[in-house]
Amino acid sequence: MIHETAIIDPGAKIGENVTIGAFTVIGAHVEIGDDCVISPHVVINGPTVIGKRNRIYQFASVGEDCQDLKYKGEPTRLIIGDDNTIREFTTLHRGTIQDSEETRIGSHNLFMAYSHVAHDCIIGNHCILANATQVAGHCVIGNHAILGGNSGIHQFCQIGEHAFVGTGSTVLKDIPAYVTVQGFPASPHGMNMEGLKRRGFSREAMKALRHAYKVVYREGNTLKEALAELESLDPLLPEVRVFIESIQASKRGIAR
Structure with missing residues (x-):
């Protein structure tokens, strides 16, 4: 052999x-x-x-x-x-x-x-x-993350689990769990719903993650306000908890 x-x-x-x-x-x-x-x-x-x-x-x-x-x-x-x-x-x-x-x-x-x-x-x-x-x-790359071809990740960046980095992107900030980013510098383009669907995430979880994305990225909240709103959710699903914790763990600031 x-x-x-x-x-x-x-x-x-x-x-x-x-x-x-x-x-x-x-x-x-x-x-x-x-x-x-x-x-x-x-x-x-x-x-x-x-x-x-x-x-x-x-x-x-x-x-x-x-x-x-x-x-x-x-x-x-x-x-x-x-x-x-x-x-x-x-x-x-x-x-x-x-x-x-x-x-x-x-x-x-x-x-x-x-x-x-x-x-x-x-x-x-x-x-x-x-x-x-x-x-x-x-750098720290979480479970099930996908980094597209010719993408570049800056030193000390964190990529959350189930995140998706589009082809040719340059990541200069941390990427929260589940988020899809694209471009130079990489900016958010929604949750990685196709990936979550393929991995068997429930409809309830995906709906909750869509809402969590809107709270952080679409409603004009400061990050502190957005996290406080997400923490108050009842019920707070485990998948949303992972999203929150990936933001809280950021040291470089998240792509927004």
């Missing part, structure tokens, strides 16, 4: 039933979980921990030193969960000691060709980064 031309450091730990293609290079301090498939011409450096059943396509660079000029070779980490698909020329970098010392990626994500995740990012589960998506350092 390991091609004879692959170069694997003796310090690397390779799980059961792992396939490693021709001319792939696996560095020291790399752990690869069971049933992973690593295509030819992949480079994986460490410290990096990769979970089970991940598929990494040719010419991807995983766990390399970050591009932050403050980085001086410290042994920071990249942690990857299970069942991710990492397509051609994707770059996933390790963290820095100025943050948590690690970049963390969850499970069941799709990184399309030429996508980039910089140092100290946190990517949730079931996310899609379309072709050539660029995520700068220290």
Whole structure:
């Protein structure tokens, strides 16, 4: 299952039933979980921990030193969960000691060709980064978020769960959960209703989220007034609570 031309450091730990293609290079301090498939011409450096059943396509660079000029070779980490698909020329970098010392990626994500995740990012589960998506350092991407092709995410931005970033957008502010944004700079264009419908959200929840969007974006409220109005809802559905908390968690301010 390991091609004879692959170069694997003796310090690397390779799980059961792992396939490693021709001319792939696996560095020291790399752990690869069971049933992973690593295509030819992949480079994986460490410290990096990769979970089970991940598929990494040719010419991807995983766990390399970050591009932050403050980085001086410290042994920071990249942690990857299970069942991710990492397509051609994707770059996933390790963290820095100025943050948590690690970049963390969850499970069941799709990184399309030429996508980039910089140092100290946190990517949730079931996310899609379309072709050539660029995520700068220290960003947080919530579960089920979709980032359209050629979109760019400014450092320290937060993208809420189930949010949708349109193709070619530049995100300079935080995006609350469920919200669709588009443009340069990215501005809100409603809730991601198509995505919520596909994921089985109830009609009641989607109706409540439409109302919550109007309160924040359409009724001329200050953000403080809008959040107070949403907090007073009876009943306050869990989905709306997630929307509220994603706004409250913002450090850069939300796109409005």
